[in-house]
Amino acid sequence: MNVARLLLPAIRWDAESGFEGYRETIERGLELGVGGFILFGGEANAVRALTDELHRRSLHPLLIASDLERGAGQQFRGATPLPPAAALGWLDDQALTERAGELTAREARALGVNWIYAPVADVDLEPENPIIGVRAFGSRPEGVARHVAAWVRGCARGGALSCAKHFPGHGRTVGDSHIERPAVHASREELEEDLEPFRAGIAAGVDSLMTAHVVYPALDGAGPATLSAPILEGLLRREMGFGGLVVTDAIIMEGMTEGGSEAAASVQALAAGCDLLLYPQDNDAVIAEVQAAVEDGRLPRERIAEALGRIAAAAERVAGPVDAEWGADEDRRWALEIAVKSLRACRGEPRLPAGRVRIEEVEDDGGGPWPPYPRLAFPAALRAAGVEIADDGEPIVALYSDIRAWKGRPGISAAAQERVRAITAQHPDATVILFSHPRLAADIPTAKNLLAGWGGEAIMQEAAVAWLTGRHGGMVGLAGGLDR
Known part of the structure; x- marks a missing residue:
């Protein structure tokens, strides 16, 4: 049972050194057998060279992910950038949104990226929200739901895995979960508005969901959604019927760790129902803590086996190179x-x-x-x-x-x-x-x-x-x- 496959470390582009500044992360990740990587930035040709190397050298199919809410050009120079989701939502043409998802996926696959952290399924319900805003398709749940479903359909046609985020909804917060742990004090009935786009994404076949490092007392007051079995196993899996991958938002964020260690929080996230741990800073420490938790019974082996099975199945679906162009x-x-x-x-x-x-x-x-x-x-x-x-x-x-x-x-x-x-x-x-x-x-x-x-x-x-x-x-x- 290789628990390293539960991790997706980050690789960032630097204008002077390219990706070589993360060579130690790359080598150690491949040695450990991580499940994949998340990429930030880079020249398109250099991205393709890197992903070719990663896919070739890995002993198992990799998930190579990136935040491409605004098209592949949001991260990768030379690929096509797109307007923010709010601009697409305001135009309110589902065909445009579907084409945006397809174009993003097609160019991502051409660059060797097979998992796209989009669409944003949050509803822009709080004008004082410091982190969602124009990243959402709009402020009306039914409209956001239509465009989330359209983007998911387009992404599938383009050949990449989609990821609706941030479950069960980050649109009401007045805090940024990168720097604090926000709470949403809405009733269970009110939260149905937040859930509507996620339900639409699931119905459209979304491949994965990303969790919110946000507390929802009406659902579970004990901690953020990322660490909540009632939210992930109860609401998402049993009530909403979602069977795909669940990935944490970045585990370096304060909303998840709240001053504690990322290793301890990672064990909690896996126990709650997350399948993948995004952006660990200390891979070895997280792996050691997860292995110890499996051995001492804090993490049931069946839970880890379930997560590893979902990871392997998803990676197999998008394995292999794709011959396509970018930036046409x-x-x-x-x-x-x-x-x-x-x-x-x-x-x-x-x-x-x-x-x-x-x-x-x-x-x-x-x-x-x-x-x-x-x-x-x-x-x-x-x-x-x-x-x-x-x-x-x-x-x-x-x-x-x-x-x-x-x-x-x-x-x-x-x-x-x-x-x-x-x-x-x-x-x-x-x-x-x-x-x-x-x-x-x-x-x-x-x-x-x-x-x-x-x-x-x-x-x-x-x-x-x-x-x-x-x-x-x-x-x-x-x-x-x-x-x-």
């Missing part, structure tokens, strides 16, 4: 078109100045261990459209205020609001582009001409320029090459 012009053009369609003119008549343009960048995405998306695509797309950028030009405001892990807050900060007020006081007709949820328009009332773009990634920066200039087809090569 046709796919990028389609992605840009839907990104442009999703933009919302929230106020006035957003437009470019007639002459030279000065970009007033308002950065509101600080916080956390990882930098925000680069802000290179917006000026690059303007120049590609023939716009002259100069320090003495008329201002256009680019306000970046995205939902980000570890940021710890939603909304636009007071400092960023004041910066926009100062600019619009001097230039009342200046166009403000809000790279965030359109509802945040209320935070910047002095912006007379306001365009909302859902998120700050490259494709949305490029889409804003395409919308302002009417040039929807001439900037296809930019999106996806500048995000990371």
